[in-house]
Amino acid sequence: MNPRTLSLRALLFLGLWQTGRRSLASAPELRDNPQRIAVVGAGIAGTSAAFYLRQEFGAGVKIDVFEPGAVGGRLATVKIGDYEYETGGSVIHPLNLHMKHFIERLGIPPRKDVPSKMAIFDGKELTFEQSDWYIVDFLRMLWRYGFNFLRMHMWVESILDKFMRIYQYQQYGYSFSSVDRLLHAMGGDNFLTLLNKTLEETMMAEGFSQIFLNDIVAPITRVNYGQSVRLNGFVGAVSLAGADPGLWAVDGGNKKVCSGLLYHSKSELIPARVTSISVKVRPSKTGTTTSFYEVNYVGESGSAHSLYDIVVIATPLHQGKSDITFSGFSPPLPSHYPGRYHQTVSTLVHGMLNMAYLGTIQPASDFTVSDVLTTDLKGSLINSLSSIDPVHIPQGYKRPPASQTKVWKVFSPQPLSQEQLQDMFLSWDLVSETRWSAYPSYRPPQRKTPPFILHNRLYYLNAVEWAASAMEMSAISARNVALLAHHRWHKQDGKIDQEDLHTRLRGEL
Numbered sequence: 001m002n003p004r005t006l007s008l009r010a011l012l013f014l015g016l017w018q019t020g021r022r023s024l025a026s027a028p029e030l031r032d033n034p035q036r037i038a039v040v041g042a043g044i045a046g047t048s049a050a051f052y053l054r055q056e057f058g059a060g061v062k063i064d065v066f067e068p069g070a071v072g073g074r075l076a077t078v079k080i081g082d083y084e085y086e087t088g089g090s091v092i093h094p095l096n097l098h099m100k101h102f103i104e105r106l107g108i109p110p111r112k113d114v115p116s117k118m119a120i121f122d123g124k125e126l127t128f129e130q131s132d133w134y135i136v137d138f139l140r141m142l143w144r145y146g147f148n149f150l151r152m153h154m155w156v157e158s159i160l161d162k163f164m165r166i167y168q169y170q171q172y173g174y175s176f177s178s179v180d181r182l183l184h185a186m187g188g189d190n191f192l193t194l195l196n197k198t199l200e201e202t203m204m205a206e207g208f209s210q211i212f213l214n215d216i217v218a219p220i221t222r223v224n225y226g227q228s229v230r231l232n233g234f235v236g237a238v239s240l241a242g243a244d245p246g247l248w249a250v251d252g253g254n255k256k257v258c259s260g261l262l263y264h265s266k267s268e269l270i271p272a273r274v275t276s277i278s279v280k281v282r283p284s285k286t287g288t289t290t291s292f293y294e295v296n297y298v299g300e301s302g303s304a305h306s307l308y309d310i311v312v313i314a315t316p317l318h319q320g321k322s323d324i325t326f327s328g329f330s331p332p333l334p335s336h337y338p339g340r341y342h343q344t345v346s347t348l349v350h351g352m353l354n355m356a357y358l359g360t361i362q363p364a365s366d367f368t369v370s371d372v373l374t375t376d377l378k379g380s381l382i383n384s385l386s387s388i389d390p391v392h393i394p395q396g397y398k399r400p401p402a403s404q405t406k407v408w409k410v411f412s413p414q415p416l417s418q419e420q421l422q423d424m425f426l427s428w429d430l431v432s433e434t435r436w437s438a439y440p441s442y443r444p445p446q447r448k449t450p451p452f453i454l455h456n457r458l459y460y461l462n463a464v465e466w467a468a469s470a471m472e473m474s475a476i477s478a479r480n481v482a483l484l485a486h487h488r489w490h491k492q493d494g495k496i497d498q499e500d501l502h503t504r505l506r507g508e509l
Contacts, residue, residue: 031489031490041067043075047261049481052478059266064268077253092248111251121372144215153244178452179463194237197445270297277295277326277327279455291456320340344411353408355367453488
């Protein structure tokens with residue numbers, strides 16, 4: 001992908017972000033804003049939702065954010081020695097405009113870049129090792145895979161071109177009532193087809209070779225989603241975009257975005273676990289009845305409940321991920337939606353790598369690879385092995401060579417045993433293990449994604465994860481749900497599920 005094209009396109013849409021008009025016609029008179037809004041979950045989805053709800057409904061509304069654990073959710077760090085390291089979501093694409101907007105608004109700088117190199121491991125030996133020379137790597141790829149590698153970047157760029165449309169829709173205040181409608185606004189029927197076919201089927205139909213899929217594409221999907229090329233084509237394209245140049249992270253840890261958004265939204269953080277949500281009907285001043293949502297929760301002080309006009313659920317409603325129950329709804333709401341979340345174990349090891357594990361005889365002092373990706377072989381022990389840097393890069397920092405003790409991150413489907421650690425490392429002095437139910441298990445066809453709208457003013461933000469799970473996807477969904485809640489509260493149906501933005505823009509020129 002051409003970096004110059006990326007930067008020009010990013011500047012174009014950032015310009016639209018700053019100068020675009022929210023409405024193409026006079027807005028109808030709005031009714032009074034809600035008084036209280038609840039957001040369940042304080043990860044990137046929930047804190048983005050709080051930020052955008054404040055933006056849509058103004059200063060008068062009280063926003064409560066419920067979170068029983070640490071702010072940041074699946075964005076988390078762990079301290080090893082004097083430094084902190086990412087153990088959750090770690091990289092952001094250069095065209096993720098919401099995440100870029102967040103750090104600009106919050107005044108948080110991106111992390112300093114440390115040059116890295118990649119290798120691919122088939123379980124026995126390294127089948128590819130990136131060199132210091134781009135032209136050498138290009139010729140090696142050309143010799144083995146023809147133009148598959150270039151064509152892959154062109155295919156991913158064509159997906160990104162369509163994906164970028166959502167920013168313009170959201171800048172002009174458009175929202176969508178379902179994941180399918182949001183995807184259709186981006187890429188039409190093609191995106192819905194991607195959702196219901198495997199990445200393997202999609203790329204084979206585009207003329208990519210099976211050996212290229214096995215050797216190059218599968219290692220990328222494994223490191224990003226812990227799954228093979230048989231995940232859906234849309235999340236597969238998102239995964240391949242994660243192999244683009246220019247990936248970045250937030251200085252001090254990506255979780256800082258969540259705490260910053262929470263602060264800027266002027267929300268109240270309630271450290272409690274939501275147990276149930278029910279509908280309550282109360283008389284109003286005018287003699288009519290008004291419905292509210294009663295949120296029941298358990299915190300350090302015991303059980304409590306509060307009433308809200310709008311509730312946004314920003315935590316997965318799936319087996320093993322949630323125990324929220326719903327009562328008083330007609331028709332009844334399920335406590336869990338179909339599908340399961342995929343386990344990825346993130347193990348941070350402060351130790352010295354065993355070069356023999358990688359099937360190479362080169363001295364550790366000469367091994368400058370930072371990211372080892374793995375092919376999709378039966379019984380493969382790990383998904384990736386990476387030398388990682390602190391979340392804050394100190395002045396004069398240089399990544400230690402493999403001949404020295406340093407921090408490695410291992411992604412694996414199951415926890416690593418002592419014997420497995422002994423195979424990979426000559427020695428270690430600290431091991432930190434985090435078991436993530438990090439993202440859905442993507443097994444197309446995806447017959448039906450969960451709804452954004454659970455009830456009149458009850459919304460489910462994490463429905464978007466069943467198309468693709470990523471920080472930017474959560475931010476896009478948060479923006480969409482905030483707009484959707486605003487338009488439905490004020491009965492602005494003309495801004496919901498409309499795909500005529502470009503027609504209307506042309507009409508105004």
